[in-house]
Amino acid sequence: MSDNAYEAIIGLEVHTHLMTRSKLFCGCSAGFGAGPNENVCPVCMGMPGVLPVLNRHAVELAIRAGLAAHCEIAPESIFDRKSYFYPDLPKGYQISQYELPLCKGGYIELPAHSEGAEPRRIRLTRIHMEEDAGKNIHESGASLVDFNRSGVPLVEIVSEPDIRSADEAGAYLRELRSILRYIEASDGKMEEGGLRCDVNVSVRKRGAAEFGVKTEIKNLNSFRFVEKAIEHEVARQIDILEAGGRIAQETHLWDPVREVTRPMRSKEFANDYRYFPEPDLPPLRVPPDLVEAIKTAMPELPADQRARFVRELGLTAYEAAVLTQDRDLGAYFETMLAAGLKNHRTAANWVMTEVLRVVNEAARPLADAAPLAIESGELLKLVETGAISLNAAKTAFAAMCKSGKGADATVAELGLAQVSDEGAIAAACDQVIAAEAAKVAEYRGGRDKLFGFFVGQVMKAMGGKGNPKVVNEILKRKLSG
Numbered sequence: 001m002s003d004n005a006y007e008a009i010i011g012l013e014v015h016t017h018l019m020t021r022s023k024l025f026c027g028c029s030a031g032f033g034a035g036p037n038e039n040v041c042p043v044c045m046g047m048p049g050v051l052p053v054l055n056r057h058a059v060e061l062a063i064r065a066g067l068a069a070h071c072e073i074a075p076e077s078i079f080d081r082k083s084y085f086y087p088d089l090p091k092g093y094q095i096s097q098y099e100l101p102l103c104k105g106g107y108i109e110l111p112a113h114s115e116g117a118e119p120r121r122i123r124l125t126r127i128h129m130e131e132d133a134g135k136n137i138h139e140s141g142a143s144l145v146d147f148n149r150s151g152v153p154l155v156e157i158v159s160e161p162d163i164r165s166a167d168e169a170g171a172y173l174r175e176l177r178s179i180l181r182y183i184e185a186s187d188g189k190m191e192e193g194g195l196r197c198d199v200n201v202s203v204r205k206r207g208a209a210e211f212g213v214k215t216e217i218k219n220l221n222s223f224r225f226v227e228k229a230i231e232h233e234v235a236r237q238i239d240i241l242e243a244g245g246r247i248a249q250e251t252h253l254w255d256p257v258r259e260v261t262r263p264m265r266s267k268e269f270a271n272d273y274r275y276f277p278e279p280d281l282p283p284l285r286v287p288p289d290l291v292e293a294i295k296t297a298m299p300e301l302p303a304d305q306r307a308r309f310v311r312e313l314g315l316t317a318y319e320a321a322v323l324t325q326d327r328d329l330g331a332y333f334e335t336m337l338a339a340g341l342k343n344h345r346t347a348a349n350w351v352m353t354e355v356l357r358v359v360n361e362a363a364r365p366l367a368d369a370a371p372l373a374i375e376s377g378e379l380l381k382l383v384e385t386g387a388i389s390l391n392a393a394k395t396a397f398a399a400m401c402k403s404g405k406g407a408d409a410t411v412a413e414l415g416l417a418q419v420s421d422e423g424a425i426a427a428a429c430d431q432v433i434a435a436e437a438a439k440v441a442e443y444r445g446g447r448d449k450l451f452g453f454f455v456g457q458v459m460k461a462m463g464g465k466g467n468p469k470v471v472n473e474i475l476k477r478k479l480s481g
């Protein structure tokens, strides 16, 4: 039986750091990159007798995330103690939210990549707040713990089992990260552990009403690992079912080197977290006017920007989707347009090809890798006015990436300006017509196809800098005369 007889059911649990300066329950820095145990105090080290004080900004960012994902914001939610025992959790419990989370319901809408396609909505179960644990480091035969991350604010974003493929899981994560970055709730830096994902996977026969038994793959820290782990796990489960076996409800770890999942623990030995309300924190009350204020101050979301790009600028759904994958990219495009560009799609394609290429090649953020957006805009403006060709713009752009110089200066320095002067072009045409008398006679005798040859000769005579439009006009006139 082919794999097509089965359908994958996937739900994701995403943990992401909130961009606060200090930790969730103490004043220590939540920043990344300090030396081991530099950002610690008795509270985040779990010393006896200390009391947690809730970081208001973290709550506001979590509400912002909830509103951006169309969740209901609970007027009252509760912090709980989730007990488990690892060296990186000094209190022996994590402060989290269990029965009454801050945000409920909601959805993430995946960008449609083709015209008229129905956008897919992945429903959310909840978004709750919690603190991060520290980090165990095993090296040179020793086990060490760094508590800098202990107490850093997180939200956990739990999806309903609405995702149906590895690709769709990737699209969901990209959109979620894009939203979190647009609203400045999280920078979504996976390489710093700022966004991590647990993946729940089951399969069922297509058309079956019930879900199959799921496995959970823990702590994936790259989109590619998520996609690969899902593909591997779906295939593994189908193989077991096809061989007449049963899926065990297990927690797995992804081995990125061998590209397989391996069991970590079965649910029989599942942690018993013994949740109970955190006695040191009062219920979290969110007054309606705070929610309103956060709603009012909400920046434009990627989905809204996408819709605007299609509606107002005439971009395709695909172009709009690519440009809003990253907040900086969308902003770059809009700043380019501010140079007064009329051809929005040329600008969009410029960003999607030229700009994204240098960003990918440099493997550095947009702001470091590409020229200022306003300079890119000026450069394309020169193309629109006919001062330079699109090819010359690409040459100039490559130089600008290295030199950091502006568009006008670069075009002048490299001598890329097109010649639009009619006198100079007419002279070049005359010269070619005189030199190619035989071909001119053939052309005048009806071999229209030769026109391209004459254009080529004129361009060659002008060192490639003739304005093609003007060359065409003058040549046509002279050849027909």
Ligand code: ADP
Binding pocket: 009, 010, 011, 012, 013, 158, 159, 160, 161, 162, 200, 201, 202, 211, 212, 213, 214
């Ligand atoms: P658990 O009690 O094992 O933690 P939850 O019901 O809390 O399970 O769900 C955790 C995640 O697993 C959610 O993202 C949910 O959408 C997803 N999920 C639940 N059931 C399934 C299933 N049968 N197949 C795939 N994912 C599932």
Ligand code: MG
Binding pocket: none
């Ligand atoms: Mg769960």
Ligand code: ZN
Binding pocket: 023, 026, 027, 028, 039, 040, 041, 042, 043, 044, 045, 151
């Ligand atoms: Zn602290």
